[in-house]
Amino acid sequence: RMFHDDELEESEKFYVGQPRVLLLIYALYNTLVARSEMVCYFVIILNHMISASMITLVLPILIFLWAMLSVPRPSKRFWMTAIVYTEVAIVIKYFFQFGFFPWNKHVDYTKDKPYHPPNIIGIEKKEGYVHYDLVQLLALFFHRSILKCHGLWDEDEKGDSSSNKEDTDDELSLTGGRRDSSASLKSVNLAASVESIHVHFPEQQTAIRRKSSSSISQLSHRSSFSSHRSKRGSTSTRNSSQKGSSVLSIKQKSRKELLMEKFREQMIKAKAFTIKKTLQVYVPIRQFFYNLIHPDYSAVTDVYVLMFLADTVDFIIIVFGFWAFGKHSAAADITSSLSEDQVPEAFLVMVLIQFGTMVVDRALYLKKTVMGKVIFQVILVFGIHFWMFFILPGVTERKFSQNTVAQLWYFVKCVYFGLSAYQIRCGYPTRVLGNFLTKSYNYVNLFLFQGFRLVPFLTELRAVMDWVWTDTTLSLSSWICVEDIYAHIFILKCWRESEKRYPQPRGQKKKKVVKYGMGGMIIVLLICIVWFPLLFMSLIKSVAGITNKPLDVSITITLGGYQPIFTMSAQQDQLKTLDPNEFNEFVRSYRGNTAALQFLEGYAREDITRADLEGNSNSLWTISPPSRQKMIEGLQNLDADFTLVISWTIQRYKNMKYLISLFFSRTLEEVYPFYIKAPSDSLAKPIKQLLRDCKWENITVSLVKNTSEEWWVLNQLGKRQKTPQEGLELFIFSDKVSPPSLGFLAGYGIMGLYASVVLVIGKFVREFFSGISHSIMFEELPNVDRILKLCTDIFLVRETGELELEEDLYAKLIFLYRSPETMIKWTREK
Template sequence: RMFHDDELEESEKFYVGQPRVLLLIYALYNTLVARSEMVCYFVIILNHMISASMITLVLPILIFLWAMLSVPRPSKRFWMTAIVYTEVAIVIKYFFQFGFFPWNKHVDYTKDKPYHPPNIIGIEKKEGYVHYDLVQLLALFFHRSILKCHGLWDEDEKGDNSSNKEDTDDELSLTGGRRDSSASLKSVNLAASVESIHVHFPEQQTAIRRKSSSSISQLSHRSSFSSHRSKRGKCHDISSMSLETLIISHPAILFFSASYSVVKSLFGLCCFRTLQVYVPIRQFFYNLIHPDYSAVTDVYVLMFLADTVDFIIIVFGFWAFGKHSAAADITSSLSEDQVPEAFLVMVLIQFGTMVVDRALYLKKTVMGKVIFQVILVFGIHFWMFFILPGVTERKFSQNTVAQLWYFVKCVYFGLSAYQIRCGYPTRVLGNFLTKSYNYINLFLFQGFRLVPFLTELRAVMDWVWTDTTLSLSSWICVEDIYAHIFILKCWRESEKRYPQPRGQKKKKVVKYGMGGMIIVLLICIVWFPLLFMSLIKSVAGITNKPLDVSITITLGGYQPIFTMSAQQSQLKDLNQTGFNAFLGSYRGNTAALQFLEGYGKEDITLADLEGNSNSLWTISPPSREKMIQGLLDFSAEFTVVLSWSIQRTLETVYPYYIKAPSDSLAKPIKQLLTGMYCRWENITVSLVKNVSDEGVREWWVLNQLGKRYKTSEESLELFIFSDKVSPPSLGFLAGYGIMGLYASVVLVIGKFVREFFSGISHSIMFEELPNVDRILKLCTDIFLVRETGELELEEDLYAKLIFLYRSPETMIKWTREKT
């Protein structure tokens, strides 16, 4: 065998013979080595999420706007910048840990203040202040060792030296020439300096050259700067000669000439330093937007999924982005017709960025994507680390939901940078879910179309930002035909994978699997309201105990004679022994036992009301005399009015058991107040008169006869049965009641189900198509010619598609099986 080596073969056999756990460790280490730059990015972002200060803010921004945009990899200049910056940050944090600084004397008071200057800068005194910085420095040195091991650490310097040597030779010969083709494939990074900047000082001239991946632009810059330099050199000689003559003729002008030279030197130095920073950045983004070569890729789907995850985090964790909404949830807020401002702002911003991202993707403009990336990186970091802590009044490091949202947004930034670096695809054909024809894509595509307004919004946005000759209605028609044909194609492919022999009955697995599931689903929909209302309170119900029990009794419409309330210690719970004795007293009463089945001991409250009224009886003398006459007349009926608006005669007037339902109307429990075992309780009413120096005071005293818990004092007992209420998260649904759920849920779902089972005969011509490959290819051809700019051909193919659907005979020919 060629290239046979016994030692290598033995090494491979030894490696294969290792345990699987050890092989897994080897594989994980190799993965770590292969993606060591991603480990560095992750540690830097994690450090910033934990620290959330201005010191740690610099490196994440440089990652998203420099490192991830460099082709093919970040330069040595970036990694050295990250290493040196981390070392300086560690030294600064260590220096400010000493206790003699004023802000370190009240650390416990200022550690949770988001706008405390040391907290913003990142120099506050705390435990473990450099743990994550040391891990970050360790990851950077690990990546540096990997680059040195593979010879990639000094690659940029070698390229710079060879490039500068070529530039110097070109300058000396003053002849233009193209660079070697290998020079154009070097990495584009921010380490490059100014292309050709000549700043002339009175004593010396400085020239700085920059390598570039664009040979033509470099050659033109070189020739123009060289000619400009020669012209400026001549002008400088002439100006120097004239200046010497003036100085010799007029010595008084010497001071002004010296001042002029100093100003000219300072101005030139400022221009040089400014251009030294500006030109490399400008050239970096210019080469990024106009690359010589680009590996076209499409990661829009992953960016969209990252935005969707952020959207879900906002919906279910919106309380983390507001000040006074920490204890709220979105369902209870929406059920009360309240839209939190923080939730609204976050949703609109997130949705707006998704729309802009879709527009840039359809227009395939890398420049717009770069501008959007820069604005979004600076905007998100400014809002998350400077605005949000002030709104929520807590530090970013203490806001877990905001940290999760920021981490997912960093994933989006990384994908966006990768998309910019590789460039947008030249053709965007159809939906990403329609790339293959299987059950997974079919169900995902159907779910995508079920989301309200999502399909319509996508169709309109695609029409707005795509060059086409079709009108909006024609565009939507093509999209609908394509979606319909894709669904048919998926079903036809499934029939090919799982063929059904002719003349053979369906298998029981298919019949009971599909049919049984549909039967169960329909039964659940029909009986859902009854099942829901039964389980919502018995299984997930919450006991709603009374906080205050008040009794007010009025005789015949006169001034109330008795007013009393029971609160706190006067409201007692039943223990298990008392509850069992209570149930035993109704052993022969079927109606009462059926009622008591729905209540436990925790649902019953005993209210012990004092017999003395808590208010004096203030009644006018005429009304008093009239009430006495009414009481003495035994032939007339005299009524007692209770606070819950139940009128009874004086005998058997007091309802011993009251039901407190989920609504505000409390009612007596008739099942426990009728029969031979129980009855309405009698009460005694007496008027107490107290004569003193302050005058005559009167109040009424009531006492209940036949109390379960005997007391020597005059008092009233009242048993309250509290109905369970639904949880707050399901209150908006349970509030409709059984009839409301039937009207709003069952009937609406029934309408959709009826549309699925009816009207099939009208769509047979478009549903029962044996072979849809030709129609599917016609739709993809429309997408293809649209992307290539053949708009006239797009009109012709669309007309062909419309004619095909208008002609049943042609449709039959196009969709017959291939022989």
């Protein structure tokens, strides 16, 4: 070995011999040291998410628009700005914690108000007001110590001194000879001062220098001329006093004119000072972004997939947590709102904004414009921070720190900002070829690509956007044709690669593991799909069903459409569940009735409710005398039938009514149903299986008269519960209802599930088993490498701007698919 040190070798052996837990701690610490700036970014963003104030808003914006855009790393000026700003923020927060400030006297009342000024600024009084600021300051000092250890802390100062020296040499070379007109751009940090900036616009810089030099020369000329003039005036005055009338005296200026002249001179100096300070701020910022957009070199990278993934996660958060972005909608459900044809405004705005930013980001990626991406980044950073921390709290009427979903959405958006800044700093790739899922050929990419193509309108939208924002000579239909051929060839390539990895010897039958594994799974899946509605609807109520007992049972009897003669309802204690002995006795009474026993199999004891209704009507019979006389005449007419209407109402969590009309002549025999079934989704109806000889129960009706009032009394003759009081007895069988989590499926019913689920899946499955003979020519291709290479060549020449060659290659691809013989030659095994 060229270099050997015993101490280093012993140290390495000692390190390797340490426990794994300690080695893991060392590795985590080294990772922390290597990415200490990311730790600082995370702590700053976390502090802002929890505090959500104007004081903590400054540093996150500086991170996304300064630190992460700096090449190759954030400057010393940024870290000093962050450290000093954090220290000042801590002092300000501490100062405003004293109780003598008026807003600190009503903290409990104003702490949850989002638009309370101290809450917006971040100077409200609260417990632990600087905990996260101290953690942030500790992380910044930790990063500062690491930079000092590696000699990177004072790197900017050395760069500034070297740039000053280069500027001096350039200025000296200008006096001796002609500067090279094609001077290259030089990168500078945003922290550089105006004097150390080597401006990279020769014409503009010369003009600026000329203007500044001319303005300074004019200013000095004016001041010298005025001083010379004042001296000359004083001399002439003195000479005139000495010589008398021999010399003509010069008229002296008044005090007002002298003050105005002095004022103009001060205004000129102030204007020059303002211009100088403005240039000191503007020129470095302009130079910073110019160097960012026009770098001398760039490490090209492509993180669009990660940015798209972050946007997709944000989109999912909006869909499933949309209530966090609206007012008084904390308990809302997006499915129920959409089912009622109501679109929440907050949900609509957030979805449209998120989708719009994804489309714009895709367009910038296809155009590869760094300037557009920088402008988009600046607009998004300021716009989203203004929306999330100033507009959204007013819409939701709660502070951002109390909105967990909004905090999660903001954190994912910060990840997107970091990836976007990294993309800007490194630059867009020169060529964008195909889908990111088509980079390798395996089962994972195959199934992910197939899932991507199954999303409605996603493939079509991507194809049209790519055609709009990519320079090409192909028409839209030709573009879509190439995309479809490429997707088809990629799928075939994945299958051919899998066949190469897992070859099947010739003349050997398939293994039973493959046949019963794949085939058995498909058989079970198809059977489950066919019988899914029956199994689901039977199990949803028998296994996961919830008992839905009646809340109110009401009976109303009306004679011939006149005023009801009887009205009674049973509630609370009058609605009783059968005890085990009563239920067993109830079932045994139908021992020989198979239809009744079959009906009772679907109900448990807690599903049956007995309603005890009193025989006395709870309302007086207030019929008018003419109507009363007419009803009596109708009852006495034995040649005509008189209508008796019995209606009952069973109220559960969903009101259900059932009304029947029976025609009898002067009798109330077999008019009472006695057993009522209360389904979960239809009207209540009597149960015929439990009736003896299919006959209803008899009831007696009597009119009780008082001195000035009268009411009707009803009594059931065949009650199971023998009581001396008049009354009615009613048994209600309540169907179980599906749990709320499965209500969206159970609401379709058996026929609805067959029509909407089974038939659709059946049609989808049928496509894999039919029409195979028509696609053999394009499916059974032994080797698709040459066709795949032809597609990638089309993408490549399109990116390089060879549009004529793109047309030729596309014509070659179309001819290949039109010529079976050529296709066979191209796809032969090598």
